[in-house]
Amino acid sequence: MDISTLALECQQQVNPQVIEAIIEIESARLPFALAVVGGQVKQPRSESDAYHKLDALRSAGKSVSAGLMQINTQHFDVGTAIFDPCTNIGFGARLLKDCHDRVKSHYQGASYQEWLERTASCYFSGNFTTGYRLPKGNPYVHRFRVAYARHIHYPKGKKHEND
Template identity: 35%
Template sequence: MLTGMEMMACPNLAVPAEVMHHIVNVESSQNPYAIGVVGGQLVRQPQNLGEAIATVHMLETKGYNFSLGLAQVNRSNLGKYGLDSYEKAFETCPNLSAGSRILAECYANSGGDWGKSFSCYYSGNFVTGYRDGYVQKIYDSMNRSVSNTAAAIPLQLIGAQTASRGSTKPPAPITSDSGAYRVAIRSVLLDTATSMAVVPPLAAASAPATTTATVPAVQAPPAQTTALAATSAQPAPTAATANAAAEVFVPKVRGPNDPVPSAAPADTAPSQVAASPTVSASASDQADLRQGNRDAAFVF
């Protein structure tokens, strides 16, 4: 089958190649070996040059009038338009050149009317082509060609932010179990501790010389805070406890017959008792061997 590019490559066409393209569509369905019989019809169209040559010889022998090739040039016009052999008549460009010259003559005789020109090409007059529907077939081919033209893809307008090549993607959400979440929390804690523990140099320089800069206390962890609170809640040791811890124990030995020492006065303060930890040198101890009195109840 003939393609549009092959037809456009043919030189010396007497009419535009686009017009001949629609003539070929209707006349031969783009089959270069097509044969049209006047008053008859072939069972099928030839598929190669050999079948086409054999068929035209058979038709010629039997006296049939026929047209052949892409532009369906009638056998009576072959010699007039340079198609001096059947083989040449089935060639693409020679056949199209002959058909374009016939159509150009019809166009000139019709006064520049393409409809009448198509009717003239079909039947040799300006009427039969309209009556048999041939002219309408040419126009239908033209309409199909227009409808098959690829349409441009419509443009969809989008927002300026979306259209910007420099726009950035929205930040991805951070989950509590992700590494990014732990890094972010650690950075926040470090920044907070640093800002609380370090006094900005500018603020320290602008403060009066007599003013002592106060460093905010860093908040301790909950467990450590609880331990500190429990420690501070305990009462401070009293003076009596401190004096008792400092008192030195001095052992005293007495026999069973020694008199019991009198108890200290009730109104004596604990601090006075604790203030006299040592034994007076003038007091006598009945068990003291250095005084000559022995106690037979104890054996040392």
């Protein structure tokens, strides 16, 4: 699965490199990844196993995040093809776009880098600050900065965005 191509083809709202960085952090590029908020889950090995575990966790009242971009169950209905890479990326892109729009409105005049970081914090926690603090020892925003730097695609001959 080529995440770069999916990040470009499955959505048109967000810089594909941002999508790639979020996927790296959230699921380590595993399309059937599951996470239980405040708990642990054995990772599924197949799509059918992933849907079975997701349904069981939902039925148990757990808050679960699913797929490449770890979309929380509060953001999609039962029956959504959330483990389909394009569907998952589409949901994630809409959440990122919403966060980014809110950041730009709240932090007018901030740098592009600050907007990106606060957008990442919002994606992680629903607000613009928690991602700078949690998880302790390796905050989400720091992990985003590192992952994003790995995914920046510069035109041939350029090394920096401002070159």
